[in-house]
Amino acid sequence: MNFRQFAVKNVQGNWHRYRAFFLSSVFSVMVFFIYAAFIFHPDVINGHIQGASGVRIGMLACEYIIMIFSFFFVLYSNSAFLKSRKKEFGLLSLFGMTNRQMHKMIVYENTFIALIAIAVGIGFGALFSKLFFMAMSELLQVESPISFYLAPKALIMTAAGFFVLFQAITLFTVFQIRNSRIIELIRAAKKPKTLPVFSGWLVLLSVLCLGTAYTIAYFTTAQKVLFVVLPVIFLVVLGTYFLFTQSSVAIFRRLQRTLPVYYSGTNLIAISQLVFKMKDNARVLFVVAVLSAVILSASGTFYVFYQGNKDQMMENYPHTIAFAESGSDAHRVIDPAKLKEVLQQEGVTIASEMKLVSVPWPTAEAAGKNSEAKANPRVVPLLISEDAFNREVAAPGKLKAIQVERGHAVAVTPIPAEISKDSIAKGMTFTAQLGGSSIQLLVDDIREGIHIVPSMLNYKGFLVIDQGQFDEMMRRLPDTETYALYGYELDNWEKAGPAVKKLEQLVPKYQQSYFVSRVESYLTLKQMSSLTLFIGLFVSFLFFVASGSMIYFRLFTELQEDQALYKSLMRIGVSIKEITRITTLQIGLIFFIPCFVGIIHAAFALRALGNVLSLNVLGYGLVVIGIYLLMQGVYFLITRRLYLKQLTRL
Incomplete structure (x- = not known):
C-alpha cells in the first residue's frame, strides 16, 4: 500500500466525520455550477432572453456569496477534523511519521475529498440544470424553454474555483499541527476540563443588548429603519454571543442547584454534561444561531415580497383599470362604451365599476400657507x-361611511401623513374662490392609507364634503372644471393583459398618464419577486445545510470522549435505553436552542419589515418558520441516528 492509498483508507475510516462535510460541499458546488451554467448560457449572454440580464447580475452576486461562504465553511470543517484526529496524528508521529509526511497525508486526503465533491457536485448540477432552466423559462415567461447547454466556462470556473479553494484552505490548516509535540497530540483528548464559569455582568449585558435590539426593531418605522439597522445588528450579534458563552452556562449551573430537577432520573448525567457541552460549543452555537436568523429573515423577506405583492397591488390599485377625464361627460381618454366593447370582445367580464365625479380644489392654500397650485387633479x-x-x-x-357637516371636510389620503410632508393635516382650513363664490372648509378628520384610485391619478387625496354643498358647487361650475374618475374591476384580472394592452392603444399619447392599470405592474413585480424568491431560496438552503453540518461536525468531534464516558456508565449499570435518552436530549438541545434563538431574532426582524411595508407579515413568517423547523427536525433525526449508531459501538 503506497502513501496515496493510505490517505484514501484514512478517508474511508473517518467517513462518518466526513459525510456531512462532503454532502454540504457537493450541494455548494452544485448550486454554484447551476448558477454559472445560466450565467454563461449563450442565450443569456447574447440578450436573447428578456429580463435575463437582471437575473444574471443577481446570480453573479450569489456566486460570490457562495464562494465566500464556502471558504469559511471548509476552513471550519478542516479545523474540526484536525482537532478530532490529534490523537491519531500523535500515534502516527510516535510510529515515525515526519511532519512533512503528515502534511502530505492531509493534502492527499483533502484533495481526494475535494475531487470527489467537485465531480459529484458538477454531475448533479448538470443533471438538475435542465429543470432549473425550465423553471427560469417559466418565471421569465419566455415563449420557448431555455435550451439545455453546459457552458465550458461554467465547468472550468466551478472546477478550478473550488479546487483552488479546497487546496488553499488545506495548506492553511495543515500548519495548525506543525509545532505540536507528540505527547500533546496524544493527550489532546485527555486534558481535564475545568468547571465552566460565567460573569453575571456579561449575562446582564446579553439581556440588555437583546432587549434593546428587540425593542428598537419592534417599534421602528420606515423613516428610522436606515438609521437603526446597523446598531440593531450589532446589538443582536453581541447579545447572542454572550447569550451562549455566558447565559447558557448560568442557566445550566442554575439547574444543577435546582435539586428536584437535577436529581430526577438521568438528569444528573445529562445536565452535568450539558454544562460543559454548552460552554465548549458556545461559539459554534452562536454562529448557527446567527445563520438561522439570517436564513429565516432572508427567506421570510423573499416570501413576504412574493406573497404580499398581490395584496399590496390590490391596495395601491383598487381597480384593474382606472382613468381620469376632464369633464364629467367628456371622453378624451377613452369612451367607457368603447372600453366595455373591447373587454367583451376579449372575453373579459367586469366584476364592478365606479364613476366618481369630483371638483379639483383651485389652490393648495391652507391656514398658514400662501402657495398657489394649478387646478390639476394630480397635485x-x-x-x-x-x-x-x-x-x-x-x-x-x-x-x-363618512358623515360630514356643511363647511367641514374629511380628508381621504393614500399616504400616511408621517410619510408625506405635503399631506393634509387635521385642523387645516382650505379657503378659495370656487364657482364665483368664496368657500371655506375645515378638515375634521383624516382617513389615511385609502386608495380610491391609483395614486398616480391623485397626489394629495380627496376632501369629502357635505352632499348639499357639493350639489350647489356642481350647479355653479361649468363641466370643464370637473373631473370624472372611472374604475373597473375585472374578473380573473391577472390574465387580462392582452385586453388591457388593446385598451392602452386606444388612449391618445398625450392622455396616457391619465390611464393606469394594475395588470402590467403586477406581472412585472410578480416576475421579479418570483425570481428573487427562487434564487434566494437556493442560497438560504445552502446556509441551512451548512449550519446543520457545523453542529454535526461538532458532535462527531466529541464522539471519542462520549464513547469513553458512556462505556464507563454502562459498567456501573446505565442501560442503552437510558444512554439513548440522554444523548437524544443533548443533541436535541444543541440542535434546537440556536434554532429557536434564530427564530426569535427573525421574528423581530420580520416585525420591523412589516412596520416598514405597513403589512402584517405574521402569517408569512409562520409559514417560513414552520418549514424551517420541519427541515431542522429531519436533520436532527438523521444526525441522531448516525451519532447513536457510532456511539453504541463501544
Missing part, C-alpha cells in the same frame, strides 16, 4: 360628495 386635493364616497368607495371596500 391638488379633489372634492367629492359624502354620498358618492359612501356609495362608490365605502360600500365595496367595506370602509366606514
Whole structure:
C-alpha cells in the first residue's frame, strides 16, 4: 500500500466525520455550477432572453456569496477534523511519521475529498440544470424553454474555483499541527476540563443588548429603519454571543442547584454534561444561531415580497383599470362604451365599476400657507360628495361611511401623513374662490392609507364634503372644471393583459398618464419577486445545510470522549435505553436552542419589515418558520441516528 492509498483508507475510516462535510460541499458546488451554467448560457449572454440580464447580475452576486461562504465553511470543517484526529496524528508521529509526511497525508486526503465533491457536485448540477432552466423559462415567461447547454466556462470556473479553494484552505490548516509535540497530540483528548464559569455582568449585558435590539426593531418605522439597522445588528450579534458563552452556562449551573430537577432520573448525567457541552460549543452555537436568523429573515423577506405583492397591488390599485377625464361627460381618454366593447370582445367580464365625479380644489392654500397650485387633479386635493364616497368607495371596500357637516371636510389620503410632508393635516382650513363664490372648509378628520384610485391619478387625496354643498358647487361650475374618475374591476384580472394592452392603444399619447392599470405592474413585480424568491431560496438552503453540518461536525468531534464516558456508565449499570435518552436530549438541545434563538431574532426582524411595508407579515413568517423547523427536525433525526449508531459501538 503506497502513501496515496493510505490517505484514501484514512478517508474511508473517518467517513462518518466526513459525510456531512462532503454532502454540504457537493450541494455548494452544485448550486454554484447551476448558477454559472445560466450565467454563461449563450442565450443569456447574447440578450436573447428578456429580463435575463437582471437575473444574471443577481446570480453573479450569489456566486460570490457562495464562494465566500464556502471558504469559511471548509476552513471550519478542516479545523474540526484536525482537532478530532490529534490523537491519531500523535500515534502516527510516535510510529515515525515526519511532519512533512503528515502534511502530505492531509493534502492527499483533502484533495481526494475535494475531487470527489467537485465531480459529484458538477454531475448533479448538470443533471438538475435542465429543470432549473425550465423553471427560469417559466418565471421569465419566455415563449420557448431555455435550451439545455453546459457552458465550458461554467465547468472550468466551478472546477478550478473550488479546487483552488479546497487546496488553499488545506495548506492553511495543515500548519495548525506543525509545532505540536507528540505527547500533546496524544493527550489532546485527555486534558481535564475545568468547571465552566460565567460573569453575571456579561449575562446582564446579553439581556440588555437583546432587549434593546428587540425593542428598537419592534417599534421602528420606515423613516428610522436606515438609521437603526446597523446598531440593531450589532446589538443582536453581541447579545447572542454572550447569550451562549455566558447565559447558557448560568442557566445550566442554575439547574444543577435546582435539586428536584437535577436529581430526577438521568438528569444528573445529562445536565452535568450539558454544562460543559454548552460552554465548549458556545461559539459554534452562536454562529448557527446567527445563520438561522439570517436564513429565516432572508427567506421570510423573499416570501413576504412574493406573497404580499398581490395584496399590496390590490391596495395601491383598487381597480384593474382606472382613468381620469376632464369633464364629467367628456371622453378624451377613452369612451367607457368603447372600453366595455373591447373587454367583451376579449372575453373579459367586469366584476364592478365606479364613476366618481369630483371638483379639483383651485389652490393648495391652507391656514398658514400662501402657495398657489394649478387646478390639476394630480397635485391638488379633489372634492367629492359624502354620498358618492359612501356609495362608490365605502360600500365595496367595506370602509366606514363618512358623515360630514356643511363647511367641514374629511380628508381621504393614500399616504400616511408621517410619510408625506405635503399631506393634509387635521385642523387645516382650505379657503378659495370656487364657482364665483368664496368657500371655506375645515378638515375634521383624516382617513389615511385609502386608495380610491391609483395614486398616480391623485397626489394629495380627496376632501369629502357635505352632499348639499357639493350639489350647489356642481350647479355653479361649468363641466370643464370637473373631473370624472372611472374604475373597473375585472374578473380573473391577472390574465387580462392582452385586453388591457388593446385598451392602452386606444388612449391618445398625450392622455396616457391619465390611464393606469394594475395588470402590467403586477406581472412585472410578480416576475421579479418570483425570481428573487427562487434564487434566494437556493442560497438560504445552502446556509441551512451548512449550519446543520457545523453542529454535526461538532458532535462527531466529541464522539471519542462520549464513547469513553458512556462505556464507563454502562459498567456501573446505565442501560442503552437510558444512554439513548440522554444523548437524544443533548443533541436535541444543541440542535434546537440556536434554532429557536434564530427564530426569535427573525421574528423581530420580520416585525420591523412589516412596520416598514405597513403589512402584517405574521402569517408569512409562520409559514417560513414552520418549514424551517420541519427541515431542522429531519436533520436532527438523521444526525441522531448516525451519532447513536457510532456511539453504541463501544
